[in-house]
Amino acid sequence: MSAINLALPDKKYRVEIERGTLQNLGPLVKEVWTPQKVLLVSDTNVAPHYSQTVIDQLTAAGFQVTLATFPAGEASKNLATVQKLYQTLVTQQFSRSDGVLALGGGVVGDLAGFVAATYMRGIHFIQVPTSLLAQVDSSVGGKTGVDFGTGKNLVGAFYQPDLVVIDPDTLTTLSQRYLVEGYAEIVKMAAIANDQTFWPLIEKIHNPGNIQTEAQALIEHSVAFKAAVVMQDEKEGGLRQILNFGHTLGHAIELKANGQLAHGEAVSIGMVQLSRVFAVKGLTPEPVVAALTQQLQAVGLPINSPLIHDAEIFEQLKLDKKNRNGKLNLVYLKAFGQPEILPVATDKLAEFFAMLVE
Ligand SMILES: NC(=O)c1ccc[n+]([C@@H]2O[C@H](COP(=O)([O-])OP(=O)(O)OC[C@H]3O[C@@H](n4cnc5c(N)ncnc54)[C@H](O)[C@@H]3O)[C@@H](O)[C@H]2O)c1
Ligand SMILES: O=C(O)C(=O)C[C@@H](O)[C@H](O)[C@H](O)COP(=O)(O)O
């Protein structure tokens, strides 16, 4: 078992990582919440596996639980779903002493977190992530939100949870595609982390089966690293932008793929294609690009897509949240463990990435 603590200017919370800990959820939640109403938010894939355990645990601990599920997938991550959840909260007369508990992947966590952040200007919130991506990345750090129009996570709020409970045993029901997708975010963190022990862990992964067997260590390393970054820069004023490595192109490709690419798959393509451009410019060493590519391909992650050649992608980049004063901050690797930021004028982006569309 391990616990990682986040101490932020306005909030402290714990991330519990332990196999089987879902069976002990009631007492864990009771440590941070007094018995109250809980809106348990999940999706149509996750709820059939785990919602009954969560309901039983919370009910035994004295909570009054209402389950709300929505269709699984990124297509649900929008204001229409948010509105349905607000309606449930209103109908059930939830107050500021009540809470929302997210049980699912990154879509459930981002969406339920946004509902908790905005209903009555903020009610209690707990994350119980069940996908690898959510366990290593999205459940920690307080980024919540939904997609809007043509933008990824365009509407959202920084809203930290009261507790994060990670049970790696839930990964046994996750499909291989989503296990591998979540691993892309782990590779991202290992590539940017100034931690001599992280990349060697990645080098032990040669196939998707290895991800499952090394899950506990991969989750612990990722959460510890992400927590450290978030504690230094909660609202992404500077340092936290490094967690967006690969996302500038990744988000644009993910949107263009219209549901055909999972977030982590798009980030994998984004990391490699951006690094190729930076290698040509002499800013990222070729061996770094080669090693990154090899580790991602080893588990079957995509590293390229015909969508990258679509010139419209540069329009999408203008909606990136790392855009400041007409310049887009691009995160690249000077070396493993040495992420750097290069601001590029948004009207020069097509020129900057010209080799991709050729
Ligand atoms: N807030 C953040 O910091 C942050 C970080 C990274 C990604 N994200 C967001 O997270 C989302 C991607 O997350 P994701 O990959 O978890 O997507 P997801 O929530 O859609 O989950 C992937 C699939 O796995 C299913 N699933 C999840 N857990 C399962 C389990 N234990 N057993 C069986 N099926 C299970 C889901 O129903 C879904 O079909 C994107 O919207 C992305 O933008 C947010
Ligand atoms: O926590 C962060 O900060 C991240 O950037 C983590 C990313 O993996 C994640 O996909 C995040 O939601 C992207 O943020 P956005 O601000 O570009 O929407």
Ligand SMILES: [Zn+2]
């Ligand atoms: Zn991401």
